[in-house]
Amino acid sequence: STVFIAKESDSDETRVAASVDSVKKMTALGLNVVVQKGAGAGSKVPDEAFAEAGAKLGTATGAKTADVVLRVRRPTDAEIKGYKKGAVVIAIMDPYGNEKALAALAKAGLTCFAMELMPRITRAQVMDVLSSQANLAGYQAVIDASHEFERAMPMMMTAAGTVPAAKVFVMGAGVAGLQAIATARRLGAVVSATDVRPAAKEQVASLGAKFIAVEDDEFKAAETAGGYAKEMSKEYQAKQAELVADHISKQDIVITTALIPGRPAPKLVSKAMLKTMKPGSICVDLAVERGGNVEGAKAGEIADVEGVRVIGYNNVAGRIAASASQLYAKNLLSFLETLINKDEKTLAIDPEDELVKATMLTHDGKVVHPNFGGADD
Ligand code: NAD
Numbered sequence: 001s002t003v004f005i006a007k008e009s010d011s012d013e014t015r016v017a018a019s020v021d022s023v024k025k026m027t028a029l030g031l032n033v034v035v036q037k038g039a040g041a042g043s044k045v046p047d048e049a050f051a052e053a054g055a056k057l058g059t060a061t062g063a064k065t066a067d068v069v070l071r072v073r074r075p076t077d078a079e080i081k082g083y084k085k086g087a088v089v090i091a092i093m094d095p096y097g098n099e100k101a102l103a104a105l106a107k108a109g110l111t112c113f114a115m116e117l118m119p120r121i122t123r124a125q126v127m128d129v130l131s132s133q134a135n136l137a138g139y140q141a142v143i144d145a146s147h148e149f150e151r152a153m154p155m156m157m158t159a160a161g162t163v164p165a166a167k168v169f170v171m172g173a174g175v176a177g178l179q180a181i182a183t184a185r186r187l188g189a190v191v192s193a194t195d196v197r198p199a200a201k202e203q204v205a206s207l208g209a210k211f212i213a214v215e216d217d218e219f220k221a222a223e224t225a226g227g228y229a230k231e232m233s234k235e236y237q238a239k240q241a242e243l244v245a246d247h248i249s250k251q252d253i254v255i256t257t258a259l260i261p262g263r264p265a266p267k268l269v270s271k272a273m274l275k276t277m278k279p280g281s282i283c284v285d286l287a288v289e290r291g292g293n294v295e296g297a298k299a300g301e302i303a304d305v306e307g308v309r310v311i312g313y314n315n316v317a318g319r320i321a322a323s324a325s326q327l328y329a330k331n332l333l334s335f336l337e338t339l340i341n342k343d344e345k346t347l348a349i350d351p352e353d354e355l356v357k358a359t360m361l362t363h364d365g366k367v368v369h370p371n372f373g374g375a376d377d
Contacts, residue, residue: 001346002032003336004066005055007039010073012314014042014321017070017091019329020053026333027054030345034058034066042318043325063087067347068339070332072325074112077104085109088339088347090332092116092129095361095372096262102372106362111349113359115331117369120227124355126334131175132327133317138179138257140320141284141311142168145253146187148282148302148309154188165190169251170209171244171268171293172258173200176286180255181207189253194244196232197223212247214239228261237266244268249276256293257286264291271295275306288312335359 003026005018016039018026026033033055037047047057056062063069063082071091075083083089086109093114095102105112115129125131145168146153155165168184170177170193177193181204184191191209195201198220204211213219218236222229232240248254248269254277258266265287274283274296283305285297296305297312304310317324338355341348349356361369368374 001067001340002034002065003068003070004058004063005033005035005039005050006063006069006071006075006079007036007060008042008072009076009079012318013072014315014318015072015325015328016040016043016045016321017072017325017329017332018050018055019326020045020049021326022329022333023050023053023055026336029337029340029342031068031340032056034062036060036062040325043321045322045325068336070336072328074098074101074105077101080104080108080110083108083110086111088113088349090115090335093361095369099367099372102361102367106365106367109365111363112361113335113356114361114369115335115359117359117361117371118335119354119358121354127331127355129328129331132331133324134174134176134257135179136320136324136327137286137316138176138255139183140316141176141180141255141257141286142183142187144311144313144316144319145255145282145284148311149253150280151252153184166252167192167250168253168255169193169212169247171195171254171256172287173197173204174257174259176257177255178203178207180257181209184253184255185209192247192251194240195258196229196236196240197227199223199227212243214243226261229258231260231263231266240268241270241273245270245273245276248273251277251281253282253284254294255284255286258293259287259290265293267293267295269294271306274308274310277306277308279307281308282311283308284311286316289314 035050035055068088074093088111090113152163153166156163166189168189173195193204285294287293288299
């Protein structure tokens with residue numbers, strides 16, 4: 001089978017769906033790998049490095065003969081026209097609210113898989129793009145904050161006096177938040193964090209940060225069987241806001257990462273709270289693409305809100321593209337391996353495999369995923 005690595009067409013996308021290592025492994029599996037010229041540019045992987053790893057270099061027309069197309073983002077309608085009917089396309093498909101685009105993928109006869117729908121089970125951990133990318137985004141959020149902060153993060157005792165350690169507060173202690181805590185601690189900040197899931201308490205403490213939360217009965221029941229947060233009641237949100245407001249007024253940097261699956265991001269930081277922060281304070285809203293945790297945050301911008309610089313960069317993992325691509329490529333390779341018959345070196349998709357069931361969006365001209373109307377067909 002032939003695997004095509006596309007150059008991303010979205011100008012915001014710096015990542016690429018292959019690494020030198022993943023090309024080597026695909027080639028070793030007996031797959032014929034074609035990399036679109038320039039695909040690795042944003043991730044500092046030159047074409048020659050892919051060629052040395054065993055790939056052929058091609059242009060966009062190379063996709064026409066590919067059995068598998070690996071991408072970071074969902075292909076555009078124009079790109080789909082260049083794909084072979086029956087081809088497998090694996091990407092971060094962003095399917096929610098994009099039913100039209102899904103219909104176009106189905107109509108083109110493509111078998112599309114959405115990496116972000118991978119179940120979070122042990123077997124699929126190595127394919128978990130949400131975790132691999134959130135981890136890097138959590139790290140980068142602290143780097144971005146420290147860059148804007150214009151003060152030192154650690155306490156520095158010098159002959160000329162002492163610079164105090166920065167106070168960093170992380171809201172939402174999932175994959176991104178925990179990495180943000182660890183990174184801020186490595187830089188010497190005094191770190192605190194909050195979450196609505198009780199399991200987060202111990203994880204925050206084990207990283208040496210202080211845990212702050214309203215720990216009432218609702219908190220004790222806030223974690224779903226899938227390990228995610230529930231949307232909290234109005235009463236809880238009010239109690240949480242009261243607790244957090246006082247704490248935020250004493251912070252230099254606030255990093256928010258809170259998400260609820262299938263819902264808009266919870267609003268956690270109000271303009272009134274920002275107003276209480278010291279001049280020069282920084283806020284990073286990692287949830288900005290999902291509606292934002294911070295009032296006044298703007299996607300793709302650094303907004304000045306009540307004297308606080310609120311960083312709302314899109315695609316934060318893409319700001320650390322070389323590392324993000326390396327991990328994403330490994331996630332993809334691991335999933336692709338489950339779709340290949342290693343003896344025949346060809347695609348052999350098992351429709352009963354739980355990973356396939358969870359991630360397959362379109363097949364045989366139809367949208368097949370139950371979350372997007374597939375079950376009603
Ligand atoms: P996420 O991106 O959906 O949310 C980020 C964090 O925001 C979560 O910790 C969530 O509890 C928190 N949050 C939601 N509402 C909040 C509010 N109102 N106030 C404060 N915090 C709020 O979550 P995630 O980072 O993808 O991970 C969620 C959980 O799943 C974690 O426990 C993580 O360790 C676990 N996980 C398990 C696996 C696996 O087993 N393979 C893989 C990845 C993550």
